Amino acid sequence: QVQLVESGGGLVQPGGSLRLSCAASGNNFGIYTVGWYRQAPGKQRELVAQITSGGTTDYADSVKGRFTISRDNAKNTVYLQMNSLKPEDTAVYYCNAQIVIILSLKGNNYWGQGTQVTVSS
Secondary structure, eight states: OOEEEEEOOEEEOTTOOEEEEEEEESSOGGGEEEEEEEEOTTSOOEEEEEEOTTOOEEEOTTTTTTEEEEEEGGGTEEEEEEOSOOGGGOEEEEEEEEEEEETTEEOOOEEOOOEEEEEOO
8 A cells, every 4th residue: 555645736937846746655665656647627637757666757748858757765755846837737736656567567556636736927
């Protein structure tokens, strides 16, 4: 069992920056692949960034070059640094954790409660 708590959301002006945190409780956090997802009203949840247990990262094209995902396994925390924010980044951001052995062999998905990010003047 893994419990996730997101924090760091808020209201920011376009061009501003924000850092989201995903704090995990549970064992062996370092072996989990962790992803940041976001969901805007009326839209489907989409993957924003992902980091594997080995540190490999992947980003959605819409945020590449602006967002950075990182992890501190000693603190059981994954971060999402968001720079050059745009109004279209406005959404509820969720943290997800899953053990991935291979693509076809994955453990349960764990989700946090989400944190609201609003980019507006």
